[in-house]
Amino acid sequence: MSNLSRRKLITTGLAATAGVSGLAVAARLADRYGLIPPDHGGFYGPGETLTYAAQRLLTRHSLAREFPRSQISARPFANGKPPQGEDFKRLQAAGFADWRLAVDGMVARPASLSLAELRSYPSRSQITHLACEEGWSFIAEWIGVPLSHVLNVVGILPQAKYVVYFSIVRDWWDSVDMADALHPQTLLTYGMNDGELPVGHGGPLRLRVPRQLGYKNVKYITRLTVTDSLKGFSPEGDYAWYAGI
Ligand SMILES: Nc1nc2c(c(=O)[nH]1)N[C@H]1C(S)=C(S)[C@@H](COP(=O)(O)O)O[C@H]1N2
Numbered sequence: 121m122s123n124l125s126r127r128k129l130i131t132t133g134l135a136a137t138a139g140v141s142g143l144a145v146a147a148r149l150a151d152r153y154g155l156i157p158p159d160h161g162g163f164y165g166p167g168e169t170l171t172y173a174a175q176r177l178l179t180r181h182s183l184a185r186e187f188p189r190s191q192i193s194a195r196p197f198a199n200g201k202p203p204q205g206e207d208f209k210r211l212q213a214a215g216f217a218d219w220r221l222a223v224d225g226m227v228a229r230p231a232s233l234s235l236a237e238l239r240s241y242p243s244r245s246q247i248t249h250l251a252c253e254e255g256w257s258f259i260a261e262w263i264g265v266p267l268s269h270v271l272n273v274v275g276i277l278p279q280a281k282y283v284v285y286f287s288i289v290r291d292w293w294d295s296v297d298m299a300d301a302l303h304p305q306t307l308l309t310y311g312m313n314d315g316e317l318p319v320g321h322g323g324p325l326r327l328r329v330p331r332q333l334g335y336k337n338v339k340y341i342t343r344l345t346v347t348d349s350l351k352g353f354s355p356e357g358d359y360a361w362y363a364g365i
């Protein structure tokens with residue numbers, strides 16, 4: 121069976137099962153095909169599973185909408201204060217020359233990359249929408265290296281399933297599955313609208329995941345961990361782990 125018709129069959133099956141026999145059965149079917157998101161437990165469990173499964177089957181390869189330059193927002197909204205810690209201030213005072221991105225976990229060659237190294241890799245830019253779950257949004261050009269390129273440099277092991285990414289601010293991190301980690305629009309972003317990425321928007325380094333909501337786009341990234349399990353890496357607050365839009 122071709123990939124497409126198989127996908128169609130599973131999707132139709134999921135939808136029909138959800139309608140006829142309830143969400144729990146759909147969840148079991150989704151599990152068989154590796155479509156269970158890591159936060160499936162609790163009251164919202166079956167609903168989260170159906171959303172993630174349907175999105176993954178239909179949109180694994182789809183692109184977030186890209187906009188013409190004329191649509192770039194004149195006044196993008198920077199949410200929250202820059203990090204207040206001494207470590208961040210010291211790095212900022214030195215023009216972020218000593219900023220490092222550590223890459224570890226299930227990789228063949230763990231690395232510690234400078235911004236100069238990241239800038240030396242092939243860059244990609246995209247004009248996409250950043251939408252906060254609280255209702256506001258803006259369009260900007262984002263410039264950076266595809267996360268997939270960095271993952272190829274370090275060599276991810278076959279059992280890898282997720283990439284967890286951490287901000288210099290201790291209590292901020294999030295994670296994506298490999299479909300989003302390797303997606304061509306997922307960028308380690310160091311530039312915005314033809315300049316450097318402003319500190320207000322996560323400079324010097326931010327993970328841009330344009331197919332998911334604002335909170336998955338963590339600012340001030342200093343570490344990536346490749347893993348096969350999210351145990352111990354609970355998602356932010358009460359928000360859903362999968363924030364597809
Ligand atoms: N480190 C860090 N990353 C973060 C946040 C944060 O407070 N700290 N807020 C998140 C949320 S909820 C949103 S909506 C976006 C806002 O991005 P912006 O400031 O570029 O508008 O950043 C996300 N990334």
Ligand SMILES: [Mo]
Pocket residue numbers: 251252253254334335
């Ligand atoms: Mo947000």
